[in-house]
Amino acid sequence: xxxxxxxxxxxxxxxxxxxxxxxxxxxxxxxxxxxxxxxxxxxxxxxxxxxxxxxxxxxxxxxxxxxxxxxxxxxxxxxxxxxxxxxxxxxxxxxxxxxxxxxxxxxxxxxxxxxxxxxxxxxxxxxxxxxxxxxxxxxxxxxxxxxxxxxxxxxxxxxxxxxxxxxxxxxxxxxxxxxxxxxxxxxxxxxxxxxxxxxxxxxxxxxxxxxxxxxxxxxxxxxxxxxxxxxxxxxxxxxxxxxxxxxxxxxxxxxxxxxxxxxxxxxxxxxxxxxxxxxxxxxxxxxxxxxxxxxxxxxxxxxxxxxxxxxxxxxxxxxxxxxxxxxxxxxxxxxxxxxxxxxxxxxxxxxxxxxxxxxxxxxxxxxxxxxxxxxxxxxxxxxxxxxxxxxxxxxxxxxxxxxxxxxxxxxxxxxxxxxxxxxxxxxxxxxxxxxxxxxxxxxxxxxxxxxxxxxxxxxxxxxxxxxxxxxxxxxxxxxxxxxxxxxxxxxxxxxxxxxxxxxxxxxxxxxxxxxxxxxxxxxxxxxxxxxxxxxxxxxxxxxxxxxxxxxxxxxxxxxxxxxxxxxxxxxxxxxxxxxxxxxxx
Numbered sequence: 001x002x003x004x005x006x007x008x009x010x011x012x013x014x015x016x017x018x019x020x021x022x023x024x025x026x027x028x029x030x031x032x033x034x035x036x037x038x039x040x041x042x043x044x045x046x047x048x049x050x051x052x053x054x055x056x057x058x059x060x061x062x063x064x065x066x067x068x069x070x071x072x073x074x075x076x077x078x079x080x081x082x083x084x085x086x087x088x089x090x091x092x093x094x095x096x097x098x099x100x101x102x103x104x105x106x107x108x109x110x111x112x113x114x115x116x117x118x119x120x121x122x123x124x125x126x127x128x129x130x131x132x133x134x135x136x137x138x139x140x141x142x143x144x145x146x147x148x149x150x151x152x153x154x155x156x157x158x159x160x161x162x163x164x165x166x167x168x169x170x171x172x173x174x175x176x177x178x179x180x181x182x183x184x185x186x187x188x189x190x191x192x193x194x195x196x197x198x199x200x201x202x203x204x205x206x207x208x209x210x211x212x213x214x215x216x217x218x219x220x221x222x223x224x225x226x227x228x229x230x231x232x233x234x235x236x237x238x239x240x241x242x243x244x245x246x247x248x249x250x251x252x253x254x255x256x257x258x259x260x261x262x263x264x265x266x267x268x269x270x271x272x273x274x275x276x277x278x279x280x281x282x283x284x285x286x287x288x289x290x291x292x293x294x295x296x297x298x299x300x301x302x303x304x305x306x307x308x309x310x311x312x313x314x315x316x317x318x319x320x321x322x323x324x325x326x327x328x329x330x331x332x333x334x335x336x337x338x339x340x341x342x343x344x345x346x347x348x349x350x351x352x353x354x355x356x357x358x359x360x361x362x363x364x365x366x367x368x369x370x371x372x373x374x375x376x377x378x379x380x381x382x383x384x385x386x387x388x389x390x391x392x393x394x395x396x397x398x399x400x401x402x403x404x405x406x407x408x409x410x411x412x413x414x415x416x417x418x419x420x421x422x423x424x425x426x427x428x429x430x431x432x433x434x435x436x437x438x439x440x441x442x443x444x445x446x447x448x449x450x451x452x453x454x455x456x457x458x459x460x461x462x463x464x465x466x467x468x469x470x471x472x473x474x475x476x477x478x479x480x481x482x483x484x485x486x487x488x489x490x491x492x493x494x495x496x497x498x499x500x501x502x503x504x505x506x507x508x509x510x511x512x513x514x515x516x517x518x519x520x521x522x523x524x525x526x527x528x529x530x531x532x533x534x535x536x537x538x539x540x541x542x543x544x545x546x547x548x549x550x551x552x553x554x555x556x557x558x559x560x561x562x563x564x565x566x567x568x569x570x571x572x573x574x575x576x577x578x579x580x581x582x583x584x585x
Contacts, residue, residue, distance in 0.1 A: 004454035007439035015113035019080040026061040030054035041099045056089040075119030093194050100150050124405025125438040126155035131163040133412040134420050134557050142189050149193035151435040159200040162209035201247040202260035203240045204229040208416050221266040228264050231287035232272035248298040257295050262305035281311030281326045292331045303335045324356045332361045339367040343393035367407040368394045370430035380498035381426035385472045395437045408434040425491040429474045458486035494548050501541045507534035508572035514579035535584045
């Protein structure tokens with residue numbers, strides 16, 4: 001019998017018989033102190049919840065509270081058999097996560113009696129929200145935060161850029177910035193679901209939204225580099241410090257503040273940097289240390305990306321080694337987030353870099369990518385094989401290291417003004433694959449596709465015949481299993497439409513033949529016969545795409561994404577109409 005749990009529990013034993021529990025089962029919720037988050041979670045599963053003071057537990061009225069044998073943080077014991085449910089936990093998060101497992105259990109089509117002993121292997125299990133470009137409608141965003149908790153993710157890094165409701169409106173996007181009320185509700189929703197929010201405030205790279213303003217353009221490292229600030233120029237630290245202070249104020253409960261500090265490509269080329277006689281790595285480290293002291297003075301722990309500290313950039317590409325000699329200069333209170341998105345680089349670069357940082361007493365935070373560039377600017381969903389292999393490589397290394405967390409980064413484009421990748425919704429497969437591995441480093445990844453189709457899409461009775469690599473087949477199989485989907489239908493339809501649109505757009509690739517063979521009647525006749533039908537099909541698919549985008553994005557974002565996918569098609573169509581001297585739609 002398939003057990004549809006994500007994450008996969010550490011220990012799960014099937015017992016004889018089955019369980020007969022449902023929403024109408026009266027239950028008792030025990031807590032040492034009242035916690036409305038647990039009351040809310042229990043109330044989503046059961047209509048009749050009675051609260052009592054006592055050790056963390058939830059059990060049916062006809063049963064009793066068992067003792068929890070799991071002594072690890074966030075651990076729990078779940079036993080379901082006959083009309084009884086017994087759930088006991090080590091702490092409040094453990095009880096919450098036990099309720100999430102019970103929720104997935106009750107959604108399954110069959111309910112065998114079973115006992116689960118479960119706990120996470122990593123203390124920090126983080127999703128990532130990149131708000132620099134396209135992101136979900138606000139009401140959907142709240143649902144996704146709640147959804148994260150169902151998969152036992154407990155941290156969310158948010159790169160707001162100009163979407164944070166700042167006091168200075170020139171730093172806020174005129175259409176897409178969150179209102180103060182929305183931001184407060186976002187943080188409350190995260191708190192209600194045991195999710196810690198880590199704000200990411202870029203500090204001297206990726207600052208296009210600030211350095212585009214006339215009063216700050218003089219702070220650019222180079223005039224033609226709109227997102228990179230010279231750390232040695234007067235006024236640069238003051239700008240960064242003011243942004244950091246407000247970000248910290250808007251996140252009073254966040255323990256960490258991420259300073260970014262990555263991909264400052266032009267660093268070292270300004271007159272000030274050249275005159276200093278210092279290396280790029282030393283300039284970066286000294287400035288980052290100043291920023292870190294500011295964060296520490298605000299009562300938070302600073303996190304920074306690793307690349308500028310190790311000075312790994314060579315001619316615009318990440319080198320294999322970099323210069324580690326200056327890493328000893330880093331403030332020991334900084335957590336260095338190591339982002340390596342190639343499985344090969346994880347295996348080659350990460351061990352030495354982590355060993356060097358640990359030897360200097362510096363904590364590290366591994367970062368995989370559930371969506372990244374992968375040298376594919378026009379991607380409608382994550383490049384799945386590379387992404388899953390990246391997650392696997394990090395988890396294998398973490399199992400042998402002193403790290404106890406991982407951030408699953410998720411990028412919306414190469415940079416703020418770049419071509420958008422696929423929508424956030426299409427990354428849930430890779431996101432929850434990473435959640436599965438973060439909780440249980442030895443989770444059965446070979447069966448993940450079946451588990452995901454059941455838990456996320458409610459399609460419990462699919463039959464896969466594609467062999468051992470089927471976990472990579474989610475996106476291409478969606479159209480086949482679309483009739484079985486009962487949950488997250490918009491995500492399933494979006495993936496199916498994008499997959500069909502990719503195939504339909506292949507009509508563009510034959511246009512060159514008309515230019516190359518303008519005097520060949522057979523070439524032109526072939527194009528005249530096929531192109532009108534193919535473009536008509538493409539336009540029908542684009543109409544479906546518009547319909548789905550209207551439900552997932554704001555009107556402005558929906559139009560931007562639609563144009564990013566349809567604009568090349570129109571260019572090809574117009575060119576082919578010129579070549580063939582006939583309309584094609």
